[in-house]
Amino acid sequence: MQVRVRYAPSPTGLQHIGGVRTALFNYFFARANGGKFILRVEDTDRERYSTESLQDLYDTLEWLGIKWDEGPVIGGSCGPYVQSERFELYREYAQKLVDMGKAYYCYCTPQRLEELRKKQEEEKSSEQGYDRHCRNLTPEQRAEYEKQGIKPVIRLKVPTEGSTTFHDILMGDITRENKDISPDPVLLKSDGFPTYHLANVIDDHLMGVTHIMRAQEWIPSGPLHVILYEAFGWEVPQYCHLPMVMGKETDPVTGEVHFAKLSKRHGSTSVRDFRKKGYLPEALLNYVSLVGWSYDGDREFFTREELENVFCLEKINKAPGVFDYQKLDWFNGQYIRKKTDDELADLLMPYLCEAGLLKETDRDRLVAFVPGVRERLVLLSDAVGMCAFLKDQGEPAPELLIPKKMDAAGTLESLKAVYGYIRPALEKGASDDEMQNSLCELAQKLGIKNAGVFNPLRTAVTGLAVSPPPFSCMRLLDRAEVFRRIERAIKVLESCSKER
C-alpha cells in the first residue's frame, strides 16, 4: 500500500514553526517511503480566514523547497483540495450520520451555550461541555424550533458508555472512556461549514490518507475521530502524534521559567519573520527537523534531500521539545559560511539596498566585500550593521586611530607608510593577500606589531571601533572615498602630534 500523508493547515494566520515542523515530517515521511505528500487547505473557519494567510502558506513551502504531490494549484485525483470548495460534500455526509441516528440537529443558541459554560464553571461541576439538550428532541420539538427560524448545527452522538481505543505508532494504544470524550461535538456549523472533526475525517478518507501525522494536541480528539470513521464504516488510518514544539520564557521578576506551546511572546514564530530577519531556508529546515527527531545523536547537519531519504518515524521523540533560538542562530551562521561569495552577495544585496546603503549596480564591490563578513554573520540582516561604515562617520577622534601602546607620532608614521603603499597597490589591482603580506612586512620594518599598521588603517577607513577587516571595507567603499578618509585621518594625527 502506498503511503499517503497530508499537511492540512488552516489559513487563519501566518505559517508558524509548529505547523511547518508538522509539514516537514509529513513531507519527509512521504519521500522516504516513496509515498505522496498532499496539501489540503482547511478553510472552514470563515471568521478567521484570510487570503494573506493562504498566500503565506504557499510562499513558505516554496521558500523551504517543499513541493506537494497533490493539492491546490496543481490539483490531483482527489480534488478539490480546498475545503470550502467541497462545501456540499460535508453536508451530505453529516446528513447521512443523522439519517443513521449517529448525529442529530441541535438548536441551542450560542447564548444558551455560553450560560451553560458559565454555570458549569461557577458550580465547579464535574460535568463539562454541552449538556446534550437536543440529543433526544421529539419531532414536535424540532418542528417548533424550525418554526422559530433557528439555524441548527449537527452534533455527533458520542456513546455515553464503553470506551474507544486507537493505535498510535509512537504512543501505542490510547484508550478513552466514552464518557470522557467531548460530549457531542458540533460536526456541521450553523453556517453550513463543517468543523475540523468532520471535514478532516471525510477528506482523509476520501483522499486515501494512510498516515495521520499531527501534533500531540490532537490526541484527545483521536477517539472522537475513530468514532466518526466507524460511524461511516471506514477504515481508520494510522496515527502518529508528533511532540509539541514549546517556547521557553523566564519571568523577569521572579526568574521562574515557564514553558508553553510556542507562541509569539516567545519571539518570532512565523516563518515569514525568520525569513525577513535573514535566516536561510536550509538552516531553518535543518534545525526544525531536529526538534523532536534525531538521526543518531551525533550527526546534525542534514540537507533537505538527505532528510528525504533518512527520515524515519522510529526516531521521533515522545516528549515535547523547546525551540532553541540560539541553536537556530548557530545553524544559520554555519550555513552562511557554506555560501560562495557570489551566493552570499546576492542574499545580502536586498538587505543593503533596503537600508539605503547600496545599489544593485554595486554588486561587484559587494562580492569583493563578502569574504570580510561571511564568518561574522549570524543573520543576513547583520550585514546592514556591518556596513555602517559606508556612511561617513566624520573626522575620526585621535583615540580611535591610535592603537594601545602607541602614540600619535608613531601612529602617524605607520599610517603614512601604509597609505604610501596601499594607494598604488589598490590602483594597480593588488589582491587582499598581497596587501596583507606587504603590510605585515611593513610592520616588521617599522618594528611594531601588525595591529599597529592594520588598526589605524581600519579605523581611518571606517571611522568605527568595530568593523569588518580593512581590506574588505576598502573594497566596498568608493576608491576615492577611501583615499579621502585616510588622508583626513593623517591630518588628524598630524595636528595631534604637533600639539604635544
Next chain:
RNA sequence: GUCCCUCUCGUCUAGUGGUUAGGACAACGGGUUUUCAUCCCGUCAACGCGAGUUCGAUCCUCGCGGGGGAUGCCA
C-alpha cells in the same frame, strides 16, 4: 475540576539490565588573531523522587511529583 500525554546536562538529544552516561548549542576559561568575529583547546553540567523485580537498575513494574495538552458553531 476531569481526561490524556510526557520525564537523561540550562536547551536539543544519544544510549544501555553491568558505560568514565556520548554529542551539539548555550555558559565559563584559555590560545591564535588586526577591532569585532571566526578558528582551536579546555571546564562546568543530566538519568525527578520513592518503593518493587534483580546479583545488579538510568533502563523493567507500581506509586508520587514536575511539565505539557485537551476540555469551542478554532484548527
